[in-house]
Amino acid sequence: SENDVRWVSAVGSDFGAVFRDAIGDGDWNAHVEKVIRFWLTALRVSRCYNNREFMPAHLRHAGIRAELAPRWLELFTASVDRLCQPKQASAFKAVAAAMIENLEILLSKRDLTNK
Numbered sequence: 001s002e003n004d005v006r007w008v009s010a011v012g013s014d015f016g017a018v019f020r021d022a023i024g025d026g027d028w029n030a031h032v033e034k035v036i037r038f039w040l041t042a043l044r045v046s047r048c049y050n051n052r053e054f055m056p057a058h059l060r061h062a063g064i065r066a067e068l069a070p071r072w073l074e075l076f077t078a079s080v081d082r083l084c085q086p087k088q089a090s091a092f093k094a095v096a097a098a099m100i101e102n103l104e105i106l107l108s109k110r111d112l113t114n115k
Contacts, residue, residue, distance in 0.1 A: 014071055021063040042095045058103060059110050066107040069100045 023031055034049070041049035058064050073096060080092045 014075065015068065018061070018063045018068065022061040039092070039095075042099070045092055054099075055103070055106060059106060062114075064107065065111065066104045069104045069107070073097065073100050 002073070034053075037049035038054065039047040041051065075097050077093055078097075080089045083089075084092060
């Protein structure tokens with residue numbers, strides 16, 4: 001959809017290299033499906049994502065760094081505000097803020113350990 005294209009364009013301009021390193025020439029559609037399953041599970045709509053996959057999937061890629069988190073959250077928040085009704089946007093943003101806080105902490109620990 002047009003909304004998907006705008007989100008991918010925004011994220012790609014800032015995070016294209018990170019995605020290329022993490023996904024490579026792999027199946028982008030498979031990644032998008034995982035992201036959809038993550039959000040369905042995080043918002044308690046479904047139980048289709050194994051939450052234990054989330055942190056290891058992000059921590060294993062050196063290109064995913066804590067200092068990128070604020071920009072990701074900024075892009076995500078702008079997209080959610082544009083695409084969702086206020087109540088739904090609020091739910092997405094609450095989950096995203098908690099997720100990104102935890103991810104930042106673990107990425108920072110990982111990077112300190114690997115120095």
